[in-house]
Amino acid sequence: MIKILRFTEYLYLIVALISIYKIGELWETDRQGTYIFIFFAVVSLAMFLFRRNYRRRFEKRKRDNNS
Numbered sequence: 001m002i003k004i005l006r007f008t009e010y011l012y013l014i015v016a017l018i019s020i021y022k023i024g025e026l027w028e029t030d031r032q033g034t035y036i037f038i039f040f041a042v043v044s045l046a047m048f049l050f051r052r053n054y055r056r057r058f059e060k061r062k063r064d065n066n067s
Contacts, residue, residue, distance in 0.1 A: 005058070009051040016044035 019041035026034045 005055045009048060009055060012044045012048040016041050
């Protein structure tokens with residue numbers, strides 16, 4: 001289960017990086033279209049941080065219960 005959590009964690013990071021790339025690519029030509037990518041980048045980064053924090057808490061709780 002930890003591997004799945006780690007995979008989804010990095011999936012959010014990949015979405016954020018792709019969104020940031022698209023923001024840089026489209027900023028000069030289509031500024032209105034970049035707002036959705038800004039939204040995706042912010043939400044994806046927030047979800048990455050949230051998932052990482054949740055996974056670390058889960059690992060710590062599991063480690064403490066096994067001791």
